Amino acid sequence: MHVLINFGYLVAAVLFIFGIKGMTTPKTAVRGNQLSAAGMLVAVVAALLEFQVVSYGYIILGIVVGAGIGIFLAKRIQMTSMPEMVAALNGFGGAASLLVASANYLEMSRGYELAAAAESAFPEPTMMWGIALILSILIGAVTLTGSFVAVGKLMGKLGDPASIGMFKAIVKVCFVLLIAGSAYFVASNPLEQGDLLIVMILICLLLGVALVIPIGGADMPVVIALLNSYSGLAGSATGFVLGNNGLIITGSLVGASGLILTTIMCKAMNRSLTNVLFGGSMAAKAGISRDENDAFYDGKVKTTSADEVAMLLDSASRVVFVPGYGLAVAQAQHATRELASMLQDRGIDVKYAIHPVAGRMPGHMNVLLAEAEVPYDQLVEMDVINPEFTQTDVAIVLGANDVTNPAASKDPESPIFGMPILEVQNAKTVIVVKRGLSPGFAGIPNALFINENSLMVHGDAKLVLQEMIAAMKDL
Numbered sequence: 001m002h003v004l005i006n007f008g009y010l011v012a013a014v015l016f017i018f019g020i021k022g023m024t025t026p027k028t029a030v031r032g033n034q035l036s037a038a039g040m041l042v043a044v045v046a047a048l049l050e051f052q053v054v055s056y057g058y059i060i061l062g063i064v065v066g067a068g069i070g071i072f073l074a075k076r077i078q079m080t081s082m083p084e085m086v087a088a089l090n091g092f093g094g095a096a097s098l099l100v101a102s103a104n105y106l107e108m109s110r111g112y113e114l115a116a117a118a119e120s121a122f123p124e125p126t127m128m129w130g131i132a133l134i135l136s137i138l139i140g141a142v143t144l145t146g147s148f149v150a151v152g153k154l155m156g157k158l159g160d161p162a163s164i165g166m167f168k169a170i171v172k173v174c175f176v177l178l179i180a181g182s183a184y185f186v187a188s189n190p191l192e193q194g195d196l197l198i199v200m201i202l203i204c205l206l207l208g209v210a211l212v213i214p215i216g217g218a219d220m221p222v223v224i225a226l227l228n229s230y231s232g233l234a235g236s237a238t239g240f241v242l243g244n245n246g247l248i249i250t251g252s253l254v255g256a257s258g259l260i261l262t263t264i265m266c267k268a269m270n271r272s273l274t275n276v277l278f279g280g281s282m283a284a285k286a287g288i289s290r291d292e293n294d295a296f297y298d299g300k301v302k303t304t305s306a307d308e309v310a311m312l313l314d315s316a317s318r319v320v321f322v323p324g325y326g327l328a329v330a331q332a333q334h335a336t337r338e339l340a341s342m343l344q345d346r347g348i349d350v351k352y353a354i355h356p357v358a359g360r361m362p363g364h365m366n367v368l369l370a371e372a373e374v375p376y377d378q379l380v381e382m383d384v385i386n387p388e389f390t391q392t393d394v395a396i397v398l399g400a401n402d403v404t405n406p407a408a409s410k411d412p413e414s415p416i417f418g419m420p421i422l423e424v425q426n427a428k429t430v431i432v433v434k435r436g437l438s439p440g441f442a443g444i445p446n447a448l449f450i451n452e453n454s455l456m457v458h459g460d461a462k463l464v465l466q467e468m469i470a471a472m473k474d475l
Contacts, residue, residue: 008046009246015039016253027376029366043246050244078331083361087150087224093231094143097238098201101136104241105190105197112191130186132240137197138178138204139234145208147227153212154220164214174207221357221364222265222273229258261362297437300450304457306464309396309431310471316393318349320385322424323365324358326399326434332462333372336398339469340374351378353385353395353422355403386423395427397448398461399434405446414444430454433464 016039022032048059077085108125125133152158181200185193215223232254239247266273313319321336340350352374358365366379380388389395397404400422407414408421424430425448432449434456448454457464 005046005050006245008042008049009249012039012043012046012246013249013253015042016250020253020257025376029370040250043250047244047246082367083220083224083359083364084151084154086361087147087154087227090224090227090231091144091147091151094140094147094227094234096140097136097231097234098140098144101133101140101238101241102201105133105137105194109191109194125190127186129241130190132237133190134182134185134197134200136234136237136241137201138182139230139237141201141204142208142211143227143230143234145205146212146223146230147208149209149212150220150223150227153215158213167210167214170210171207174203174210177203178207221359221361222262224361225258225262225265226273227258229255229262232256232258265357265362296445297450301437302455304431304455306457306467307471309394309455309457310468310475312394312429312431313343313348313468313472314346314475316343316348318351318388318392318394319343320351320353320389320392320395320424320427322353322355322395322397322400322404322422323369324355324398324400324403325364326401327461328359328364328368329399330461330463332398332460332465333368333374335462335465335469337369337372337374339465339472340378342469342472351380351385351388353382353424354379355382355400355422358400358403382420382422386426389423389426392427394429394431395424397424397430397432397434398465401434401446402444404448405444406448406451407444407446410447416444424448425451425453428453432456433461434458435460 015035019032019034019036019039022028022035024032048056073085149158178200181196181203185196185200190197212223232251234251236248236251236255239245239249239251262273319340321340323333323336327333327336340352343350352365352369354365356362359368369379370376402408402416402419402421404422404424405414405416406421406425408416408419411417430448430451430453432454434449436458437445437449449456
């Protein structure tokens with residue numbers, strides 16, 4: 001049976017690896033999710049066999065309740081709210097590690113107390129068990145509160161603080177207390193330090209809040225990826241606590257893939273991880289006032305109408321759509337696809353330029369456009385599409401701001417300088433669809449909007465696109 005169980009964990013690990021590989025491209029993402037789900041099923045069955053679960057009543061109840069919640073969320077949650085859901089799931093992953101490791105500690109502590117009362121010997125826990133336990137509980141607690149703070153920021157319920165100094169101080173104090181407390185916890189008999197463990201859990205819950213609150217909205221893709229990694233690391237540590245190979249493998253894969261994704265996101269923003277975590281909001285660094293922002297654009301923005309854009313599109317040979325968070329807010333993905341299909345029917349080459357950090361999470365634009373059944377081969381990554389802008393007749397920017405800002409390559413004083421961007425300014429004509437002229441998450445104006453080849457259509461992206469569609473039909 002032992003061999004069969006380990007073989008099950010091995011099969012689960014292979015399925016997880018192929019699942020992660022499948023999720024690297026939109027075309028294979030669905031299959032990747034299915035393989036990962038199958039791997040998790042195999043791992044759960046193996047774990048139930050390993051721990052010789054006799055009564056499956058609570059197990060079945062948990063499966064039914066969990067599946068019901070999952071189906072409800074999957075049916076109800078809009079694609080535009082997917083970043084919030086992903087962040088929340090990271091938090092639940094951290095909570096699971098926190099609760100499971102805590103339950104194991106309580107079980108061990110109860111056994112220790114009963115043995116002491118009976119004046120019988122009780123095997124002291126190993127140092128490895130103590131280290132794994134403290135890592136599981138503490139990382140899980142940080143992930144829990146940090147993730148839900150991220151949810152609040154993504155929903156717009158929590159803004160950036162006026163001053164991040166207090167939160168930086170809290171983080172430093174928490175780190176010092178946790179290092180000292182963890183060392184004492186592991187060096188002594190952990191089973192006698194229940195009160196200390198509770199205090200450390202509370203400190204970690206506070207640390208999760210203090211770490212994420214100062215981070216600006218523009219950095220949320222990085223934060224989500226990092227918290228995903230945290231949830232994996234917590235799960236892996238929990239695997240060591242329980243002696244469960246499947247959990248160790250699963251957590252390690254999630255932790256490693258999350259760290260790799262975090263690195264990719266930081267590279268895409270030309271920022272270090274420490275700068276994201278401890279640098280606060282880019283908007284705060286920019287420090288531009290509303291009056292300064294208005295003065296930057298005053299009299300320089302050329303506006304146009306949906307009818308005029310329709311005439312430009314009708315005479316174009318190549319059109320590139322550049323989706324951003326404004327598209328997500330307006331839920332304009334279906335209107336975008338409708339307009340694109342209309343252009344294709346007229347023999348116009350259509351593509352979508354995808355920036356890795358456009359939106360609120362990695363792959364946000366891919367998910368939205370996949371919902372509208374945009375063909376995968378039309379989604380073109382930044383490095384591939386950038387050289388093609390010079391041959392593009394019309395680039396339509398839909399709510400994208402910072403990821404199209406030429407300041408990233410031209411202004412050394414800009415907080416986004418060095419960040420790779422979609423070089424839409426090189427297109428023959430740039431159509432910007434935006435509600436207003438407010439700064440993006442970076443808190444700076446966008447010189448693209450005042451370029452000689454740029455025209456702006458003010459309004460909700462979905463409504464503007466619908467007007468363009470109607471105008472195209474009249475031509």
